[in-house]
Amino acid sequence: MINKIRHRVLNLSLGDAELRLLRVFASVVQCGGFSAAQAALGMTQATISTHMRHLEDRLGLRLCSRGRSGFLLTDEGRLVYEATLELLGSLEKFQSRVGEAQGELMGSLTFGTVDAMITNRDLNLPGALAAFHAEAPRVHLEIDVAAPQVLHQGLLNGSYQIVLMPSVGSVMPHFRSQPVFAEVQKLYCAEGHPLFPRPDAELTDALLETQSFAGRTYMLNETICGVNFNWAAATPHMEGTLLLLLSGAYIGFLPDHYADEWVRLGRLRLLAPERMTFEDTFHIAYPRNKPSRAAEMLARAIAVSRRLTPK
Incomplete structure (x- = not known):
């Protein structure tokens, strides 16, 4: 058959x-x-x-x-x-x-990444893509924005030739990978949420545990920063988390670079930032055996863009 x-x-x-x-x-x-x-x-x-x-x-x-x-x-x-x-x-x-x-490099290259990369101050991804195109103008580049678990599976089944994503499960040992940056995640709520006007001194772990929490579908429902959050919603994307937070019904973690503009506008508020902070390490990953030259070239461009990004 x-x-x-x-x-x-x-x-x-x-x-x-x-x-x-x-x-x-x-x-x-x-x-x-x-x-x-x-x-x-x-x-x-x-x-x-x-x-x-x-x-x-x-x-x-x-x-x-x-x-x-x-x-x-x-x-x-x-x-x-x-x-x-x-x-x-x-x-x-x-x-x-x-x-x-x-x-000359030809053919196609499928690159997968997570969302909310455009505001990342530690990575000049547009610059990396420009450098890649200048070096390999005849390669047809396809970019897909997907959840980490989709990128993980895509690496395994060959639908992605190179990905940029936070470390997930056991994918990294089977692929060439290199850390690129650590993304800082902080806890937020939105205007209209009961915690929005509360001072940080009142935000005890016990109080945070009573709030409806918007988590990530690719993370285990486990303790984060020492708090057993009440997982009431979940989404794989940062935009999905932001939508849930802006509803005023949930608290949740976002990359600080993605949330900064909303904080500046007064729509989001940081919650206990001295305690409620963790980091996601992002890697470039591509096949260990016989990777395409185009994948190696894009990986180098991304790594170089990280070094050249102004602080």
């Missing part, structure tokens, strides 16, 4: 249209459904559905189902997804090797 499915994918008449259909399918699987893939693909749900139907027609297979239980791959769909990753990976390696033979 596996070989039969792989044969159908690898022997599909491959033009630009067919490759586009396979890339849409891979993105839908990686995002977890049609709706979730809209932003990543820049397509409406109806257009994605049409592309998926055309791919199923060309393969003669039903790849997925949608219903009340959500997006589900069929057994054939899982096999086609694996074969698709194999095919797209082979194409990228071919383009990269041809470029190297010609003395």
